[in-house]
Amino acid sequence: MSGAAGLQAGRYDVAVLGAGAAGMMCAAVAGQGGARAVLIDHATRLAEKIRISGGGRCNFTNLQAGPANYLSANPHFCRSALARYTPQHFLELMRRHGIDWHEKHRGQLFCNDSAEDVIAMLRAECDAGHVRWQTGCSIDEIRREGDDYLLLTSLGLVRAGAVVVATGGLSIPKIGATDFGYRIARQFGLKIIETRPALVPLTFDGQAWQPFAPLAGVSLEVDISTGSGKSAGAFREDLLWTHRGLSGPAVLQISSFWRPGTPIRIDLFDGEDAAGWLLEQKAGSRKHLANLLAQRLPARLADAWCTAAGVDAACRCMTLPTRHCVGSGHR
Ligand SMILES: Cc1cc2nc3c(=O)[nH]c(=O)nc-3n(C[C@H](O)[C@H](O)[C@H](O)COP(=O)(O)OP(=O)(O)OC[C@H]3O[C@@H](n4cnc5c(N)ncnc54)[C@H](O)[C@@H]3O)c2cc1C
CATH class of the missing domain: 3.50.50.60 (FAD/NAD(P)-binding domain)
Structure with a gap:
């Protein structure tokens, strides 16, 4: 000290x-x-x-930080503080102290050291x-x-x-x-809003997650969303598989909006209908299914997808039963 x-x-x-x-x-x-x-x-x-x-x-600031990034029962609460002290003010402080930094992704700033x-x-x-x-x-x-x-x-x-x-x-x-x-x-008589976890990974029951545990380390940019109306949240961010569940910026972000019992929607296919795409490919492709899927997904995920669907990853797309294409219509 x-x-x-x-x-x-x-x-x-x-x-x-x-x-x-x-x-x-x-x-x-x-x-x-x-x-x-x-x-x-x-x-x-x-x-x-x-x-x-x-x-x-x-991750000391984000260049794009603004009031919309702050969750509050009163969305205006943070406005004046953010207007009076911007990410640029903090950068100026870092400069004065000679601390070097870099932008990692989407305005996220980290110390170099x-x-x-x-x-x-x-x-x-x-x-x-x-x-x-x-x-x-x-x-x-x-x-x-x-x-x-x-x-x-x-x-x-x-x-x-x-x-x-x-x-x-x-x-x-x-x-x-x-x-x-x-x-x-x-x-001192201040009202308190009930607390709940935010910006956290999602973990699943060990047994239920077991089939997905080998995917730990796989990462993919996805559209993720949950809820509707005022409580809706939607992001395009990286999803990361871990030994215990799902993480990465996509899940950390959506966790703040998720309410137990409400589904989380994850689109692995860039907004495209996966079933339609597979049916189209099936018509003319002699590629092995795993190779075809790997055009759109990380290879390990493509393999796991085939296993979960009970399909031979080495089969040629043309021979893939149509019901398997339609079954993959969930994004
Ligand atoms: C693993 C992890 C990674 C994170 N990474 C980032 C990141 O990269 N960027 C980012 O912006 N945010 C990050 N966060 C969020 C981060 O916690 C906050 O941004 C920030 O540290 C909160 O600062 P704070 O001063 O409000 O609270 P804290 O940092 O939690 O400080 C509170 C202090 O109060 C003390 N305290 C608690 N109770 C008492 C008591 N009864 N008496 C006396 N002292 C007490 C504690 O010892 C502590 O030192 C991360 C959080 C976690 C958990």
Whole structure:
């Protein structure tokens, strides 16, 4: 920890709880704006989620990020924040800190080197704002006392004029996630929308997924959609087969829209009718079925498709029974 480590006596203007991406950024801006700020986290290491984000390279922004990408009961909630702090502002910050980055796919920006660079940058920004740090400190209670807040922590009392709760969501408790933010919101009478998983892979019962497990690693750009009306979601993204289910950007995106019991539609065939295409090919092609399908699908998927349909992948297309073509009409 830098020279700004440890709680100090006296009153802070602002206590920021949670030293993740949000808390560090908030404390830095508050400190640089002249506030006496303290940043408190119960974990011993800062920003663990940044460290594992983007496979260790931190997908730190997206050039195309806009209000439509944010799911909220109030779709206007994020508008002013996004208008006032754009992806270009963050890039400017990265440039000032000499952090190199690259665009991977569809505006997604990753560090060239490591997510640690982003953590170091946020730490330096906090230091520039003379932010005090305290890690390994749990907060037992928050009380109102006059115009101030009193924080009862494992390391003693902290008094602050304002408290920012930036303790993150519920995912990955083993690196520090808790429901603290929700508890505090309830305590102060704020309404809470029921939480549910978002941006997650889909896993399936081990037995049911077994036939597909050998496809782990296969990836394909697909159209994926679910729901209807206002709750509909639709994306064109990469789908990835894994040992336990489906993942990749397509599934991560659609998971935020999926409701149990609602089907997810996946079009592997670019909007074309697979049955029609197969029937057309069958009429004149002497190709082996697996080779023909491999024109449109990854070879391993083409093989698995034949196996699942009970068709010999090595058969010539012309000999393929029509019922198998029609049976593949699901996209
Ligand atoms: C595997 C994975 C990969 C991801 N990759 C990306 C990515 O590449 N790009 C991206 O934009 N997003 C990514 N995300 C989403 C990412 O979590 C958020 O964008 C971001 O890290 C959230 O920051 P935050 O500050 O809100 O919360 P967090 O980073 O979760 O920080 C909350 C902090 O609060 C602390 N805390 C919790 N409870 C308490 C308590 N009771 N007392 C004190 N401290 C407490 C925690 O220890 C933690 O340090 C990823 C998420 C996961 C799980």
